[in-house]
Amino acid sequence: MKRIIKYLGSTIAFWMVWIVIPLVVEIIPAFCNFCVLCKKKIKLKITKANRELEFYPEITLVLPVYNTGDTLKECIESIARSDYPHEAIHIILVNNKSTDNSFEVFQECQREHPDLIMNWMDSEQGKSKALNLALFNSHGKYIIHIDSDGELHPKALKNVVKRFEHDPKTHCLTGVILTNPRMINETKNFWLRLLQKAEYFEYCQAFLAGRNYQSEVDKIFTMSGAFSAFRKSAILQTQMYNTDTVGEDTHVTFQVREKLNLKVKLCENAIYYVDPIESFNKLYTQRQRWQRGEIEVAHIFLKKDVKAVFGFASNFAVRLLISDHTFTFPRMIWFFALICLIFMNYPLKLIIVSTVLIYALYTFSSFLFFLNVLSFLGEFKEERKFYMKKWYFILLMPIYNFITFWFRFAGIINSIKEDRSWKTRTLTQERMLVKETVKNDFQTVIGKINKIKRKISAE
Amino acid sequence: MKFFLIICVVIWLYLLSVFRRNKMNFWYFIFGSVGFFVFMLIWLEPVLVGPLTKGVAVIAGFLGRVTGIFQSYFQYGILIVNSKDYSISLLIDYECSGIIEIMAFTAMLWFYSVYNFYEKIIINVFGFMWIFMSNVLRIFVICLLIYYFGNNIFYFAHTIFGRLIFYVLSIFLYYQVFTRAQVLRQKIGSFRYEEDN
Numbered sequence: 001m002k003r004i005i006k007y008l009g010s011t012i013a014f015w016m017v018w019i020v021i022p023l024v025v026e027i028i029p030a031f032c033n034f035c036v037l038c039k040k041k042i043k044l045k046i047t048k049a050n051r052e053l054e055f056y057p058e059i060t061l062v063l064p065v066y067n068t069g070d071t072l073k074e075c076i077e078s079i080a081r082s083d084y085p086h087e088a089i090h091i092i093l094v095n096n097k098s099t100d101n102s103f104e105v106f107q108e109c110q111r112e113h114p115d116l117i118m119n120w121m122d123s124e125q126g127k128s129k130a131l132n133l134a135l136f137n138s139h140g141k142y143i144i145h146i147d148s149d150g151e152l153h154p155k156a157l158k159n160v161v162k163r164f165e166h167d168p169k170t171h172c173l174t175g176v177i178l179t180n181p182r183m184i185n186e187t188k189n190f191w192l193r194l195l196q197k198a199e200y201f202e203y204c205q206a207f208l209a210g211r212n213y214q215s216e217v218d219k220i221f222t223m224s225g226a227f228s229a230f231r232k233s234a235i236l237q238t239q240m241y242n243t244d245t246v247g248e249d250t251h252v253t254f255q256v257r258e259k260l261n262l263k264v265k266l267c268e269n270a271i272y273y274v275d276p277i278e279s280f281n282k283l284y285t286q287r288q289r290w291q292r293g294e295i296e297v298a299h300i301f302l303k304k305d306v307k308a309v310f311g312f313a314s315n316f317a318v319r320l321l322i323s324d325h326t327f328t329f330p331r332m333i334w335f336f337a338l339i340c341l342i343f344m345n346y347p348l349k350l351i352i353v354s355t356v357l358i359y360a361l362y363t364f365s366s367f368l369f370f371l372n373v374l375s376f377l378g379e380f381k382e383e384r385k386f387y388m389k390k391w392y393f394i395l396l397m398p399i400y401n402f403i404t405f406w407f408r409f410a411g412i413i414n415s416i417k418e419d420r421s422w423k424t425r426t427l428t429q430e431r432m433l434v435k436e437t438v439k440n441d442f443q444t445v446i447g448k449i450n451k452i453k454r455k456i457s458a459e
Numbered sequence: 460m461k462f463f464l465i466i467c468v469v470i471w472l473y474l475l476s477v478f479r480r481n482k483m484n485f486w487y488f489i490f491g492s493v494g495f496f497v498f499m500l501i502w503l504e505p506v507l508v509g510p511l512t513k514g515v516a517v518i519a520g521f522l523g524r525v526t527g528i529f530q531s532y533f534q535y536g537i538l539i540v541n542s543k544d545y546s547i548s549l550l551i552d553y554e555c556s557g558i559i560e561i562m563a564f565t566a567m568l569w570f571y572s573v574y575n576f577y578e579k580i581i582i583n584v585f586g587f588m589w590i591f592m593s594n595v596l597r598i599f600v601i602c603l604l605i606y607y608f609g610n611n612i613f614y615f616a617h618t619i620f621g622r623l624i625f626y627v628l629s630i631f632l633y634y635q636v637f638t639r640a641q642v643l644r645q646k647i648g649s650f651r652y653e654e655d656n
Contacts, residue, residue, distance in 0.1 A: 020619055021626055299645040306642045321642070326634045333563040336493045340500055410485040416641060417484050417572050425483075433481045441477075 019357050025327070030365035033213040037372045040216050050269065053165055056084060059157065060140035061091045063148040064130040069100040071149040076109040078151035080116060084158045090140055091118040093148070094130035135235060144229040146272055151180065153271035153380070160229045160270045171234035171262040174220065175227035176207040179276040181386045187276070195283070196276035198400040201393040208268060208376045209369035215266035219316045223264060225249035227272035234262055250297040258301060268376050271383070281426035284407050288424050291411025294324060328409050362398040370394050468498065488570045496566035504558055511556040512536045514591065519598045529602045540602045545610045549602070557594035560629065561587055573640045582636055593628035597621045
């Protein structure tokens, strides 16, 4: 027995060299997150945070509309399916210069759902401007924003209001965003469906494990732009939505946290469904936009902390920035350095085994999040079943995360040099550009060679 | 081999020009920094590793002499720690020299477009010194732990503690050089996305 323990001890110590950094930086914190969320689940059960209300107050539902004619109807129908008393819902649709048939769709919905109170408004172009206009014209006790290209879960509105009413200290809530399982199942292309399932798994973990944990320790970095809710008294004290950044949702979160010093929480049982990702290209540009939004908001709000040499010690948002931005650089270069080590006479076996070990650790943390998500989906039988069936993504998530890591990294680098003429291109566009340039260069060289040949022959 | 490498450099330079002309900043950064790192590893590492190892041994040895904890034989890159019951010799090889970390930092810095040319020179010199001193500190702490806790602590000191110290100091440098600078200089507004094909 002693010998076995000694052998195991020396083996673990040997491999520790390779795994100590990911273990300390990622796996141990993931385990702590897991424990915090288990505690939260128990607390929610004990305090009966989801008990029914005797009275449901009036709420204002704001939907910015920009060329969403093809999705608007389903969105409004999902509101119509809501179990929240319809007479207490006031819907404001803010059109920001749509050029499609959105208005006709709105009229059609008005005819089909006479019990829903709906108003149409026109604003300047831009989501932030549309939201700001609606905020001034809303009169519900709670103001809830949802995008007009997704669907609300029937219980979502009730659960949000219950949370506000049961906890007077909560002023802002963000909902859980999941991709639509029905649409994932309808996707015909196998690889795209696989990507969409991975994305669904990622959203579940990001909201029901990641953001849920941030909410519990009062460190939410961003409310979701697709579904967020405010006490009217709180949101009207802010400077509204900023029109200069692509991360307007993060911007308003910071205003609530930093300027008003109020709490932002996640309502983990209020779900809003968005469309699954349409293509690999879309994922590439979407993740770049997210990363850029984070840097822009950091530029606006964290300048003081970032400027201070030890500012990262004072602010959780700066620490998040370190995790999303700073760590990216050593990770990138060490990924390639690891390949180089093979050519520097490092034993291949050592590199392969250590990579497998690190992969196993990431899988373990993914498994912990999987358990957390299952526990929080308990109220939603269908979603739980759908998620449970995707258990094998526990093993695949490190690969998916590895891919999105590069996309976010592209976001970091591409947002440095930017002018008015610069655009974020898709992978396909970039490939075509390279192909075109190489072809032109090749033709130029061939042309020059032919010219020289002709000159020589003429002489 | 030499011919093959020259061909690789030519292809690398050509690809960089393609990315640059098309304003593909991300690909320019990745290809540029990784290529530069690999070429430094091939041509510069064998030249620099010796002096750097000796340098680390000299400076760490100076600290050892001042504190009386260990002695340095920098000509051979060896440190000898004399604890109460043991005498342990530590060999500083290329892994301890920090050469790979210095080259990784340098490679990324020169393709990171937040800075201009002169800023890059200054930051490169500063970064080199920072990584070098971080390494000296790491080695000093390892020797310190061995001196006080004996031979048994060696593995923990070298594998975990020393590594974490070096990692924390490296991340501090990366934060100051890459994150802080970008956040402070980030432009906002005037941004748009192209539609997918």
